[in-house]
Amino acid sequence: VEQVNFDPALCVLRIKGKNIMESQHVRLGAYHTLDLEMNRDFTLTKNCWDVMSLERIEMACDITKQAELAAVVMQVGLAHLCLIKGDMTVIRAKIETSVPKKRPGNSAHAKGTE
Secondary structure (H helix, E strand, C coil): CCCCEEEEEEEEEEEEECCCCCCCCCCCCEEEEEEEECCCCCCCCCCCHHHHHHHHHHEEEEEEEEHCCEEEEEEECEEEEEECCCCCEEEEEEECCCCCCCCCCCCHHHHHCC
């Protein structure tokens, strides 16, 4: 693997490198790019999984261990709890509530936005 890029807009992890084993699809030594898409299954194999490799995979899959910042983005009746990392923003929670329409003499709107 020579290069790894993540496209947060498409939720695609793009891995680029040289093929070190001949296959029917890519010749030995040729460059190849692999796109891993969100919600699309793939299988990762390794002859021997050591503890350090497993910990790295677990840490990479858990944004709560990598987030640099947490933010709450709000508007009337809606809030998003976001975890932010240098190259990605993940919405961890969405909170919605109904707010009555603003009408003259209606105190329900004021109570709903408190």
